[in-house]
Amino acid sequence: MQLKPPKQKKCKICGDKFDPLKPLQSVCGFNCAVAMATKQRESKERKEYKEKKVKLKTKADWLREAQTIFNRWIRLRDEKDPCISCGRYHTGQYHAGHYRTVGSAPELRFCEDNCHKQCVVCNHHLSGNIILYRQSLIKKLGLAQLEWLEGKHEPKHYTIEEIIEIKKKYSDRIKFHNSAV
Numbered sequence: 001m002q003l004k005p006p007k008q009k010k011c012k013i014c015g016d017k018f019d020p021l022k023p024l025q026s027v028c029g030f031n032c033a034v035a036m037a038t039k040q041r042e043s044k045e046r047k048e049y050k051e052k053k054v055k056l057k058t059k060a061d062w063l064r065e066a067q068t069i070f071n072r073w074i075r076l077r078d079e080k081d082p083c084i085s086c087g088r089y090h091t092g093q094y095h096a097g098h099y100r101t102v103g104s105a106p107e108l109r110f111c112e113d114n115c116h117k118q119c120v121v122c123n124h125h126l127s128g129n130i131i132l133y134r135q136s137l138i139k140k141l142g143l144a145q146l147e148w149l150e151g152k153h154e155p156k157h158y159t160i161e162e163i164i165e166i167k168k169k170y171s172d173r174i175k176f177h178n179s180a181v
Helices: 030-056 061-077 122-125 130-141 143-150 160-180
Strands: 092-100 115-119
Touching: 061 092, 061 115, 061 160, 092 122, 115 122, 115 130, 130 143
Parallel strands: none
Antiparallel strands: 092 115
8 A cells, every 4th residue: 555645735934835744844944944933933922022011011001091992982983973062073183072071080081971072172272162062961961961970970990900891892892883884
């Protein structure tokens, strides 16, 4: 009984076809084997570096990342709406403007009713244009929900795990929104 010669394979590095000498051989020769080993070592080093970097992140770093993703979600959610304060549509930049600022009510930083699309002029130059923002919120949410926003809230001390979960939640919403469009 004669053994069949091994089937030709395509080298994972250079792409040339070759006759393997061993069943699990995936590269055509010495130079490609060295290149593959180097590539695998660099990949492993990058992965280890990423893991070390994640371990060094502080709670503030996680909060900043989660806030950025939350703000992106708010702008996507309200993309067809005008500025919550002035009611204008324009081609400039929009922000995710918080009615109750993160500094004054950090427990509401991820509350979707507290954050809406707002033009740069209203958000930065007019300090939130809060009077018009409040009038728009009464129309959009109702007086009862607005009074809840303006009321007292329990301080929220997020754990890193909760922040990561919030980040994942809004990242998933962004992906779903982008795939639906």
